[in-house]
Amino acid sequence: MKVNILAIESSCDETSAAVISDGKILNNIIATQSVHEKYGGVVPELASRAHQQHLIPVVAEAMNDSGILKKDLHAVAFTKGPGLMGSLMVGVSFAKSFAYALGIPLIEVNHMQAHILAHFIDSPQPKFPFVCLTVSGGHTQLVLVKDYLDMEIIGETTDDAVGEAFDKTAKLLGLPYPGGPLIDKYAKEGNPNAYEFPISDIPGLNFSFSGIKTAVLYFLRDQIKDNPGFITENLADICASIQHTLVKTLLQKLKKAAQMHNVKEIAIAGGVSANSGLREALKMMADKQGWKIYIPKFEYCTDNAAMIAMAAHFKYQKGEFSGLDVVPEARMKF
Numbered sequence: 001m002k003v004n005i006l007a008i009e010s011s012c013d014e015t016s017a018a019v020i021s022d023g024k025i026l027n028n029i030i031a032t033q034s035v036h037e038k039y040g041g042v043v044p045e046l047a048s049r050a051h052q053q054h055l056i057p058v059v060a061e062a063m064n065d066s067g068i069l070k071k072d073l074h075a076v077a078f079t080k081g082p083g084l085m086g087s088l089m090v091g092v093s094f095a096k097s098f099a100y101a102l103g104i105p106l107i108e109v110n111h112m113q114a115h116i117l118a119h120f121i122d123s124p125q126p127k128f129p130f131v132c133l134t135v136s137g138g139h140t141q142l143v144l145v146k147d148y149l150d151m152e153i154i155g156e157t158t159d160d161a162v163g164e165a166f167d168k169t170a171k172l173l174g175l176p177y178p179g180g181p182l183i184d185k186y187a188k189e190g191n192p193n194a195y196e197f198p199i200s201d202i203p204g205l206n207f208s209f210s211g212i213k214t215a216v217l218y219f220l221r222d223q224i225k226d227n228p229g230f231i232t233e234n235l236a237d238i239c240a241s242i243q244h245t246l247v248k249t250l251l252q253k254l255k256k257a258a259q260m261h262n263v264k265e266i267a268i269a270g271g272v273s274a275n276s277g278l279r280e281a282l283k284m285m286a287d288k289q290g291w292k293i294y295i296p297k298f299e300y301c302t303d304n305a306a307m308i309a310m311a312a313h314f315k316y317q318k319g320e321f322s323g324l325d326v327v328p329e330a331r332m333k334f
């Protein structure tokens with residue numbers, strides 16, 4: 001008998017549904033919310049409303065496309081957290097009602113664990129133990145992954161996430177939200193050593209990214225005073241320099257983590273792992289350090305339900321189900 005699971009992701013601003021059958025992802029339907037662009041960031045209230053509008057059509061599309069009938073589903077999985085409370089609530093309520101109506105179990109999934117488990121959707125797959133650098137708009141974590149569901153956070157940001165640093169500095173440059181991919185795009189044409197921004201070095205494996213935003217703000221203010229056209233004239237160099245600083249910070253700590261835990265299997269996950277500067281620098285470091293590196297397909301880097309489905313597959317095998325009294329957790333830990 002094939003185990004079929006429907007998975008739902010609604011932690012931030014993507015509404016997504018996916019169906020997995022016997023560990024194989026059949027589809028990954030994603031509705032992106034464009035409503036936030038003009039506000040320069042995700043507006044939580046608008047995000048939950050958009051999830052309410054998108055969720056049923058997205059689930060219907062995933063189910064129809066899979067060719068699996070509702071009566072042949074074995075479980076419904078959902079993101080329990082971390083994320084925006086109102087957004088999580090929409091997914092959790094839907095999953096509960098759906099599971100209750102069909103009389104099948106519910107599987108709760110930790111969004112950050114799921115980003116890492118996206119590595120098991122396709123091949124090649126990392127071998128345990130591996131270190132994963134999970135970098136998104138809400139999180140920056142170094143995780144020691146001992147098994148599918150046995151993970152330990154060995155380092156994390158003490159303030160902003162690296163995705164936030166990309167998005168906030170992009171906003172200072174007048175770029176629309178989310179600015180991360182645009183910094184990546186302009187950086188390709190620029191000189192990464194044109195300007196120097198400070199890297200806040202904090203002890204151990206933790207990160208701090210709030211300083212760069214202020215550094216860029218003061219730098220731009222000083223430059224614009226002398227030349228009002230500074231940003232437009234030097235956009236590529238500014239983007240390349242910001243990206244270079246952020247990537248260097250990430251890789252310094254990743255190298256330290258790999259050495260401390262004597263691990264040579266290295267993975268990256270989360271939205272920022274789509275960054276081409278990070279991917280290139282990681283490949284160079286891997287050559288020097290003798291690492292084997294794993295970078296997910298672009299589709300599985302940013303928020304998606306396929307990764308939730310993959311995590312649910314492992315939880316189903318272990319019989320880890322939730323009751324109908326389960327509630328979302330905005331600050332969920334592992």
Ligand code: KG4
Pocket residue numbers: 012135136137138139162163164166167178179180181182184270271272273274275276301302303
């Ligand atoms: O994982 P994700 O889709 O959502 C969260 O869980 O936060 O990550 C979104 C973040 C945003 O900050 C976005 O700017 C960043 O990932 N991002 C990038 C790139 N693509 C997405 N940052 C830098 N370069 C990119 N190519």
Ligand code: ZN
Pocket residue numbers: 111115136137270271302303
């Ligand atoms: Zn995410």
